[in-house]
Amino acid sequence: MLKIENLCKTYPNGTQALNGVSFDVQEGEFLAVIGLSGSGKSTLLRCINRLIEPTSGKITWNGVDVTAATGKEIRNIRRQIGMIFQQFNLVKRSSVNTNVLSGRLGYVPTFPSLFHVFSKEDHDRVKNNLDMVDLADKIDVRADSLSGGQQQRVGIARALMQEPKMILADEPVASLDPVLAHSILKYLEKLNKEFGMTVICSLHFLDLVHRYATRAIALKDGYLVFEGLPKEIDDAQFKRIYGKEAERIEVI
Amino acid sequence: MGLEPSQTSATRIINKLLPLLSILIPGSSQTLIKKTWRGISIFLITLILGYLVYWSYDNYEIGKAQINADKAFSWLLIPLVLFYLWNILDAFLLANNKKSSVLIAVLSASIILYVIGWSVTNVKMERLITRFDDARIVMKKLVNPDFFSTLQGEKIVVCGWDCLWDYSIARINGTESPDVFVSDNVGRIFGQKGTITAPTWTVLFGKATKNERIPGFETGKIVETIAIGLMATLFSTILAVPISFLGAHNIMRRIPGGTAIYYITRTFLNIVRAVDTVVWGLLIIVWVGLGSFAGVIALTIHSIAALGKLFSEEIEHIDPGPVEAIEATGGNFFQVIRYAVIPQIIPSFLSYTLLRWDINMRSATVIGFVAGGGIGFFVLETIRMGGYQQYAAALWAVAVVIIIVDYISSRWRFNILKDQPQKVDNIPTWKKVRNIVYIILGVIVFLYCWEITKINLKYLFDPGPTFGRLLKDFITIDLSTKVVNNVVRELIITTMQALMATTLGGILAIPFSFLAAKNLTGKSKFSAWIFYITRSVFNILRSIEALLYVAIFVFWVGIGPFAGMLALAITTYALMGKLFSEAIENIDTGPIEAVTATGATKMQSIMYAIVPQIAPPFLSYLIYQWDINIRMATIIGFAGGGGIGMMLSTFFGSLQYHKAGTVVLAIVIIVAVMDMASAKLREKFV
Known part of the structure; x- marks a missing residue:
């Protein structure tokens, strides 16, 4: 479904965030991306939907060359790939309704959307998706009056508006406490198992990887250092990924 | 770069000799040891001070010290030399990684600046005292503004505080006293019955012909001033918003050629902003002629530049997260602006607009000095005629209006910046009704202001004959x-x-x-x-x-x-x-x-x-x-x-x-x- 070949990214300041990363993602997988802060996880995810321009390499998505797509084509690819962010990236001053509706922007014609005109179907989709994340009663409140966990659920609802085939989740639970982390990941698990969406999710904690992921890859200094099943990450692998000084810690 | 023990003897010698460079070119050695700004400042200040000392001696003989009959020099050279010596000392101290105080530099520069400043601005403090009697006359007139009048025989004279006091005592005691009434001056400032040029709406309804003089309510000068400030703020905000997007780097780098547009916009805004409103007024009157309209344009131009800069900076400081999120959903450039940028900038834009309204109201009080119209023009006329009591009344009116504007503006800004979360939809009916009333009122005020500031867009496209020249x-x-x-x-x-x-x-x-x-x-x-x-x-x-x-x-x-x-x-x-x-x-x-x-x-x-x-x-x-x-x-x-x-x-x-x-x-x-x-x-x- 998704094929990444020899992906490299060098930032203008000389930082090499990705160094020849290659891997495949099969349909229906829950792929965890692990690694230290600054290992290139965020860059990798953002290269997949071209929020960041890769320096070289090739990304193929359902047979389409993402790296070669231009303008309209890239927006068409993006709308099939939902994205969830560590900082939620909601417009804090807008209502939950507007935030969720904005997930539909890739589908609607530009002109009406500039005046906040959306079809009845889109409004129904908002209700359904908010139901899915159990926030139906919050539709009219401002995003910044919600708690962190609720804001992330709005983020998920917004991604669902795209009716995506795949979801990219960039550290979706790093800003939340462990209990909320499980609740958010359970929603992602549900989307993965019940709706068959492919999920690529970067995570910090190994036990979350063991619990939710079907497969894992690990990055270190921009290199792919591990690819396999979560249970294959033994102590030796762990030290390779996180460095010699690292200790395993457990959360809940 | 300092002196570290591991350095070779060659670099040590260079470090010893480097400060000598500052003898030749002040500040050069400081620049070379990475204190770039200090070095450049020293260099520029030396040049400026040197030029000032030379210029002031040449033109005004400031600081002239006579050595003998035909030899003289400016004693200001002493602090100048002191500054130069300090520069060398500073270079040596810094090269040896020691602290260097700027006290001597500040002192010697201050002596030069203030001695020259004192002379060229013609400071004559004694005049404050020797001409105090003149001042007392003005002061007396200023504290007795022309708000009330009374009759002295046949003549109408201003009734100041003492006259008002006598009048009220007489009224309380029930004794006879000359009548006290509101002055004509108040009418000129706040508005009065008189003849006016037929307003547009009467022409539209067929009650008068164009340019006919009909009886009506003359607009007060202070009301005109308020209208100028309001209209300028409205126009400049509307125009500054689109311009500010052109001047925001995070927006412009998304479109091809945007970075060039960004630099052009910013430079343009900076140049326009550097010219004061009053100077713009001078240029505009050549274009559209004297009057309130010229004032509105002058204020608008300067205000667009000032707001444009602030707005652009505000756009550049938004949270990039939502932009990323909207992009990730497949939204295009315009949708990103509409859904990720605009909602974030509304409070700060409103707040800056209110701040600008305050500033524009202040400018509106003086724009009349050059552009005509408003209280500024009134003040200019009263001063020319020596009507200090009328002038004083105008000052008090200005003070009251500006204090009120200042209060409203800061109060609203405070509320906006608090920006408390609230339900966005489901506005209760009474609020909807209230909002409609506000909008209608706003439109009426707008039309009224349009009328009294005599805005005529035709003039904009028909510049005066001298404008080409x-x-x-x-x-x-x-x-x-x-x-x-x-x-x-x-x-x-x-x-x-x-x-x-x-x-x-x-x-x-x-x-x-x-x-x-x-x-x-x-x-x-x-x-x-x-x-x-x-x-x-x-x-x-x-x-x-x-x-x-x-x-x-x-x-x-x-x-x-x-x-x-x-x-x-x-x-x-x-x-x-x-x-x-x-x-x-x-x-x-x-x-x-x-x-x-x-x-x-x-x-x-x-x-x-x-x-x-x-x-x-x-x-x-x-x-x-x-x-x-x-x-x-x-x-x-x-x-x-x-x-x-x-x-x-x-x-x-x-x-x-x-x-x-x-x-x-x-x-x-x-x-x-x-x-x-x-x-x-x-x-x-x-």
């Missing part, structure tokens, strides 16, 4: 030695006016600011009164633009730079007093408590617990005010306050546009340079 002359500005020399002289005087005014106003403000700080005074009933009185004095003085004060000082100390400097000092005193006292109110009370606990007296606790906390903000405010004063000093001449403004108004008055062009260019340069310098300085201190 003005443009041509502006491109071929006069750079002949004589003109340039004159411009440089006035420019130096203007800058010195700003410097002297900032110093004088700032020094005066310091003691009073302590009285106006609520945490120091305001404990007992008596000191609470001191607090309220000082604060009120600050607020009243602050609400009137320096240009409106000039007339008082022209009468008092005579026409010229000294009068202008004193007018600037008054506004400086008021604004600094307010800002200083707020800075005092914001200090940390912990140290005061600690010092008081040691048994210190009030003075001691001020010296040891308060002064160290307030010195940095005070300095920063002073530099900020100096920047404002430079701008104000460029226009102070329009009312007889000397400096480059006087020159500009003369050139414009005599239609010498190519010379006026030189002056405008000089103003743009000096304002831009001082703006940069003050920003750099404030960055360093705060």
Whole structure:
């Protein structure tokens, strides 16, 4: 479904965030991306939907060359790939309704959307998706009056508006406490198992990887250092990924 | 780069010799040892001070010290040499990684600047006293504004406070007294019955023909001023919003060629902003003729540039997260702006617009000096006729309006910036009705303002006959030695006016600011009164633009730079007093408590617990005010306050546009340079 070949990214300041990363993602997988802060996880995810321009390499998505797509084509690819962010990236001053509706922007014609005109179907989709994340009663409140966990659920609802085939989740639970982390990941698990969406999710904690992921890859200094099943990450692998000084810690 | 033990002997020798470079070129060695800004500043300051000493001696014989009958020199060379020697010492100390105090540099530079400043702004402090009788006459008229009149025989005379007092005593006692009534002057300021040119709506409804004079309500000058300020704010906001997107780097780099547009927009905004509203007024009257409309355009142009810059910066400071999120959903450029950018910038845009409204109202009170229309024009007329009591009434009206505007603006800004989350949809019906009423009221006010500021878009596309000449002359500005020399002289005087005014106003403000700080005074009933009185004095003085004060000082100390400097000092005193006292109110009370606990007296606790906390903000405010004063000093001449403004108004008055062009260019340069310098300085201190 998704094929990444020899992906490299060098930032203008000389930082090499990705160094020849290659891997495949099969349909229906829950792929965890692990690694230290600054290992290139965020860059990798953002290269997949071209929020960041890769320096070289090739990304193929359902047979389409993402790296070669231009303008309209890239927006068409993006709308099939939902994205969830560590900082939620909601417009804090807008209502939950507007935030969720904005997930539909890739589908609607530009002109009406500039005046906040959306079809009845889109409004129904908002209700359904908010139901899915159990926030139906919050539709009219401002995003910044919600708690962190609720804001992330709005983020998920917004991604669902795209009716995506795949979801990219960039550290979706790093800003939340462990209990909320499980609740958010359970929603992602549900989307993965019940709706068959492919999920690529970067995570910090190994036990979350063991619990939710079907497969894992690990990055270190921009290199792919591990690819396999979560249970294959033994102590030796762990030290390779996180460095010699690292200790395993457990959360809940 | 310092001297470390591991360095080779070669680098050590270089480091020993490097400071010698500063003997040849001041500041060069400092630059080479990575103290770039210090080095460049030393170099530039040496040049400027050197030129000033030479120039002032050559033109005014400032600092002339006679050695014998035919030999003389400027004693200002002594501090100049001192500065130069300090530069060498500084280079040596810094090269050896030692600390170097700037005290000598600041002292010697100050001596040069203030001696020259004192002379060229023609400071004659004794005049404040020798001509005090003249001042007393003006002061008496100022405190007895022309609001009420009474009859003295057949003649209508102004009824001041003593007359009002007699009148009320007579009324209470039931004795006979001449009638007291509201003056015509009040009608001219606030509005009165009279004949007017038929307003558009009467023409539309067929009740009058175009340009017919019909009986009606004459608009008061202060109402006209309010309308000018409102219209300028509205137009400039509407126009600044799209421009601000062109000047925001994070938006423009998304589209091809955007970075170029960004730089062009920003440069353009900076140039337009450097020219004061009043100077824009001069250019605009050539285009559309005298009147309120010219005032609206002048304010709008300057305001677009100021708002455009602030708006752009605000767009650049948004949270990039939502932009990323909307992009990830497949939204295009316009959808990203509509859903990720606009919702984030609304509160700050509203707040800046309100702030600008406040500023525009102040500018509207003076734009009439050059553009006609509004209270400024009224003030100009009353001064020309020596009607100081009418002038005083206008000042009081301005003060009241500006204080109210200031209050509304800051109150609304506070509420907007709090930006509390609330339900966005489901607005109750009464609120919907209220909003509709507001909108209708807004439209009515808008149409009324349009009418009384005589906005005529046709004039915009039909520039006056001399406008073409003005443009041509502006491109071929006069750079002949004589003109340039004159411009440089006035420019130096203007800058010195700003410097002297900032110093004088700032020094005066310091003691009073302590009285106006609520945490120091305001404990007992008596000191609470001191607090309220000082604060009120600050607020009243602050609400009137320096240009409106000039007339008082022209009468008092005579026409010229000294009068202008004193007018600037008054506004400086008021604004600094307010800002200083707020800075005092914001200090940390912990140290005061600690010092008081040691048994210190009030003075001691001020010296040891308060002064160290307030010195940095005070300095920063002073530099900020100096920047404002430079701008104000460029226009102070329009009312007889000397400096480059006087020159500009003369050139414009005599239609010498190519010379006026030189002056405008000089103003743009000096304002831009001082703006940069003050920003750099404030960055360093705060």
